[in-house]
Amino acid sequence: MTEVLIVEDDEALRELLALILEGEGFEVATAANGREALASIARSLPRIVLLDMTMPLMDGWQFCRELDRRGGPRPQIVVITAATDPARRAGEVDADGWLAKPFDRDALVALVQGLRGGADSSAPPAR
Amino acid sequence: MDSPAGAAVTLRERVLLELARRDKSDIQETFQAITEAAAVVLDVARVSIWALVDGGAPLDASIDLGTRIVCKDLYLSNEQKHVSFLPIHGHDFPAYLRALHERRTITADDAQADPRTAELTTFYLKPLGISSMMDVPIWHHGQVYGVLCFEHVGPLRRWRPDEQAFAINMTDIASGCLEAAEHLAGRRCWEILAESLSEGVAVMDARGGVVACNRAARRTFIERAGLESWAELPGAIELVDAADRPIPAVDWPFQRMLRGERVEGEIYGVVFKRTGERRYLRLTFSPAYEAGRVEYVAVIVVDATEEMFVERLKRELLAGVAHELKTPLAIAKGYAQQLESAKARPNGLDGMLGAIVRACDRMDHLSETLLDLASMILGRLRLTQERVDLADIARAVIARAERSAPSHRFHVELKPGLYVVVDSARIAQALRHLIENAVSYSAPGSAIDVLTSTDERNVTLTVRDQGVGIPDSMKAGVFTLFFKAHAGTARDKGGLGVGLYLAREILRRHGGDLTCESEEGVGSSFHIVLPLARSA
Numbered sequence: 001m002t003e004v005l006i007v008e009d010d011e012a013l014r015e016l017l018a019l020i021l022e023g024e025g026f027e028v029a030t031a032a033n034g035r036e037a038l039a040s041i042a043r044s045l046p047r048i049v050l051l052d053m054t055m056p057l058m059d060g061w062q063f064c065r066e067l068d069r070r071g072g073p074r075p076q077i078v079v080i081t082a083a084t085d086p087a088r089r090a091g092e093v094d095a096d097g098w099l100a101k102p103f104d105r106d107a108l109v110a111l112v113q114g115l116r117g118g119a120d121s122s123a124p125p126a127r
Numbered sequence: 128m129d130s131p132a133g134a135a136v137t138l139r140e141r142v143l144l145e146l147a148r149r150d151k152s153d154i155q156e157t158f159q160a161i162t163e164a165a166a167v168v169l170d171v172a173r174v175s176i177w178a179l180v181d182g183g184a185p186l187d188a189s190i191d192l193g194t195r196i197v198c199k200d201l202y203l204s205n206e207q208k209h210v211s212f213l214p215i216h217g218h219d220f221p222a223y224l225r226a227l228h229e230r231r232t233i234t235a236d237d238a239q240a241d242p243r244t245a246e247l248t249t250f251y252l253k254p255l256g257i258s259s260m261m262d263v264p265i266w267h268h269g270q271v272y273g274v275l276c277f278e279h280v281g282p283l284r285r286w287r288p289d290e291q292a293f294a295i296n297m298t299d300i301a302s303g304c305l306e307a308a309e310h311l312a313g314r315r316c317w318e319i320l321a322e323s324l325s326e327g328v329a330v331m332d333a334r335g336g337v338v339a340c341n342r343a344a345r346r347t348f349i350e351r352a353g354l355e356s357w358a359e360l361p362g363a364i365e366l367v368d369a370a371d372r373p374i375p376a377v378d379w380p381f382q383r384m385l386r387g388e389r390v391e392g393e394i395y396g397v398v399f400k401r402t403g404e405r406r407y408l409r410l411t412f413s414p415a416y417e418a419g420r421v422e423y424v425a426v427i428v429v430d431a432t433e434e435m436f437v438e439r440l441k442r443e444l445l446a447g448v449a450h451e452l453k454t455p456l457a458i459a460k461g462y463a464q465q466l467e468s469a470k471a472r473p474n475g476l477d478g479m480l481g482a483i484v485r486a487c488d489r490m491d492h493l494s495e496t497l498l499d500l501a502s503m504i505l506g507r508l509r510l511t512q513e514r515v516d517l518a519d520i521a522r523a524v525i526a527r528a529e530r531s532a533p534s535h536r537f538h539v540e541l542k543p544g545l546y547v548v549v550d551s552a553r554i555a556q557a558l559r560h561l562i563e564n565a566v567s568y569s570a571p572g573s574a575i576d577v578l579t580s581t582d583e584r585n586v587t588l589t590v591r592d593q594g595v596g597i598p599d600s601m602k603a604g605v606f607t608l609f610f611k612a613h614a615g616t617a618r619d620k621g622g623l624g625v626g627l628y629l630a631r632e633i634l635r636r637h638g639g640d641l642t643c644e645s646e647e648g649v650g651s652s653f654h655i656v657l658p659l660a661r662s663a
Contacts, residue, residue: 012486013454013457013458016461016462054450056613056619057616080457101454101457102457102459102461103461105460105461105465105468106464108461
C-alpha cells in the first residue's frame with residue numbers, strides 16, 4: 001500500500017525524494033503532475049501527498065481543487081514550494097504541512113514520519 | 128452724381144473695412160497697410176507708426192525721459208515706399224513726449240510753431256519740409272503703445288474733424304493688430320509647450336470631440352490606428368484592463384469622468400484593431416466645469432507599455448526564479464545530506480554525486496542567464512572580443528551537455544578553424560540555451576545534431592533535434608521574452624522562457640543572428656549565424 005505519493009515535475013528532485021523516503025522504509029509512489037497524481041490516487045490512496053505547486057498540465061492548486069471536488073477521503077498534503085512565503089502557499093490549499101525548497105533532509109523525514117504517526121489521531125498540522 | 132466729399136467718405140469706409148477684415152497677425156504687414164492706406168486716403172506726404180519704448184518708469188505715472196520713440200514703419204507717398212527712421216530720444220524732445228502723454232490727438236497745423244512740436248523743427252521738420260503734423264496715440268492694454276503720425280509737406284494744413292476721426296479709426300486697427308499678434312504669440316507659446324511634451328495631451332469637449340491635441344497624442348492614437356480624424360477613433364480601438372479583460376464602452380474613462388468619477392493615472396490597455404497592436408496607456412482626465420456641467424476635459428496620456436512590461440518581468444522573474452533556482456538547490460542539498468546520513472558508503476554513490484554536479488550546473492547556467500537578462504534589460508551588457516575557433520566553444524558546451532543529458536545522443540560535425548571575434552562566454556551561453564531546448568523537447572535516446580557550415584562571409588552553427596517541434600501558430604513568437612511554445616501542455620518542461628530571447632540578443636549584438644526552422648512532430652533546427660573573422 002502506498003504511504004507517500006510524491007508529486008513533482010522535476011525528475012531529479014522526484015528521484016531524490018523517493019530515495020530518501022524509501023531509505024526510511026516508506027512505500028512510495030511518484031507522479032510528474034497533478035493529473036498523474038489523481039490517477040495514482042485512484043489506484044491506491046496514499047496517507048501523505050508531497051506536492052510541488054508549480055507544475056505543467058495540472059498544478060498543485062488545480063490538483064487540490066479537483067481532489068476536493070471528487071470527495072472521498074483526503075490524504076494529508078505537504079506542500080513543497082520555492083515561494084518566499086511557504087506557509088501562505090500551504091494555507092491556500094489547506095495543506096497539513098509544508099517544506100520550503102531547498103528543504104532539509106532530516107526535516108523532510110521528521111515531517112513525514114510525524115504525519116504518519118499522527119494520521120489516526122486528529123493531530124494539528126506539522127510545522 | 129456723387130460729390131467729391133461723398134466719394135471720399137466711401138473710399139475711407141472701404142479702406143477701413145478692408146483693413147478691418149485682413150489677417151492682422153503679422154504686425155509689420157498690417158502697419159505697412161495702415162500707413163500706406165492713410166497716406167493715400169488723406170493725401171499726406173509722410174505717414175508713420177512709432178512705438179514708445181519705455182526707459183524704465185511706468186509710462187502713465189510720470190514722464191520718463193529715458194523713453195525712446197522707435198519708428199516701426201514710415202511710408203513716403205512721393206516715392207511710394209516704406210522706409211525706417213532712426214529712433215528719437217525722450218530727453219531730446221520732452222515737450223513732444225509730454226504731449227503724447229496727454230493721450231489726445233496732437234493736431235499741430237503749424238508744427239514748427241506749435242509748442243508741442245516746435246522742438247522738432249531744427250532736427251526734423253525743417254530739413255524734411257514738414258509744415259503740419261497730426262499725431263494720434265495707438266492704444267494697447269489701456270496704455271499708449273505709440274503714435275500714428277501724419278506729416279504734411281507744403282503749405283500749412285488744417286486737419287479737419289473728419290480727418291481726425293479717420294486717423295483715430297486707423298489707430299483702432301493698429302490696436303487690433305497688436306492684440307491679434309499678442310494672442311497669436313500666446314497661442315504659439317502654448318503650442319510650443321504642448322508639442323515639446325513627450326506625453327500626449329488633448330482637450331475634449333463634453334461630447335467627446337477632440338478640440339485640440341499635441342503631436343504625441345496624434346502619434347499615440349491617430350497615426351497608430353491609421354486614421355484620418357479623431358472621430359473615427361472609438362471604432363478603431365478596444366480598451367482592456369490590466370488583466371486584459373475588455374472594457375465595455377459605457378465604462379470607458381471618458382464616460383466614467385462624465386459620471387463624476389475620478390480618472391487619474393489609471394492604466395488602460397488599448398488594442399488597435401487594424402494591427403492588433405496593444406499599448407498600455409496611463410490616462411488622466413481633468414474636467415473643467417461651467418455652471419456645474421463639464422465643458423472641456425484635459426486628457427493626459429502617458430505610454431506605460433514599458434512600465435507594464437517591466438512589472439510583468441518582475442512578477443515572472445520572481446516566481447520563475449524561485450522555482451527554477453531552488454529546485455536544483457533542493458536536489459544538490461538533498462543528495463549531499465543523504466550521503467551524510469548514510470551509515471556506510473551507500474550503493475549508487477556515483478549517481479548521487481552526478482546528480483549534485485548536474486544540479487550545480489543547472490544553477491550556474493540559470494544564474495548566468497539571469498545576470499545576462501538583467502544586464503540586457505538595464506542596458507549594461509558589455510561584450511568582450513576574442514578571436515576564437517567556434518568549434519572549440521561548441522566542443523566545450525557539448526561536453527558539458529553530454530554530462531548533464533546522458534539520455535541523448537549527440538552527433539557532432541564541426542569543421543575546425545572557424546574563427547570568429549566574439550565574447551566566447553556569451554556565445555557558449557547562447558549555444559547552451561539551444562542544446563538545453565533540444566534536450567528538453569526531444570525524447571530520450573533521440574539524436575541531437577550539432578553541425579557547422581560556412582559561406583564566404585559567415586559561419587552557421589546548427590543545433591537540430593528530432594523533438595516535438597513548434598506549432599506553426601507559435602513560430603512568430605519563438606524569440607519573444609517569456610515565450611513558451613508548450614506552456615500548460617504535457618510538453619511543458621518548465622523553464623523561464625528567456626533562453627531563445629537571450630540567445631538571439633547575444634548573437635545580434637555580435638552582428639550575427641539566430642534563426643529557426645521547425646516542423647511539429649518532426650523536430651526543430653536553430654541556426655547560429657556569426658560573421659567570420661578576417662584572416663589574421
